[in-house]
Amino acid sequence: MPRPTAAQFSYGSVTVVFATLAMLLLSRTDSGIGVAVICAAALGLGLLVAVTVPLPKRPKVRTAPAPAAARTHRTIEDIEIAAAHTERIGEHSLHR
Known part of the structure; x- marks a missing residue:
């Protein structure tokens, strides 16, 4: 659950205070x-206002492509083939 923003806290609190005062004055209870x-009705109204406050839009995050080394997936077979090829190149250079 995301954390409430400062706007949600302030709008909800102001709503609770003013709704309580208005209802107490109008009802003369x-x-x-x-x-x-x-008080319970004012708290419910304040919660409703706080939840319906629009949240700020998050900027779209662009991710950079992975470096070439991270994209390369070598298997053990590929490494063995490359090692054998390197050995053959080395043997050819010794025979010259």
């Missing part, structure tokens, strides 16, 4: 249950 319901 005095009971503890009413205040708890309003």
Whole structure:
């Protein structure tokens, strides 16, 4: 899960504070249950706002092609063939 951004924190917090104040002032509730319901609703609204804040777009990363040495995959047979070829070249140069 990605970490929340600063924008998500700030928008969510501001929403919770203002929604709580607005609902408490508009409802004029005095009971503890009413205040708890309003606080829970404000927290839910703040969470909804924080989740729906658009995330910044990530730049597309271009990868460089692998170096030639990394692309070369030699098998043991290839190495043995190259060694035998090198030995034959060496034998020919000795006979001259």
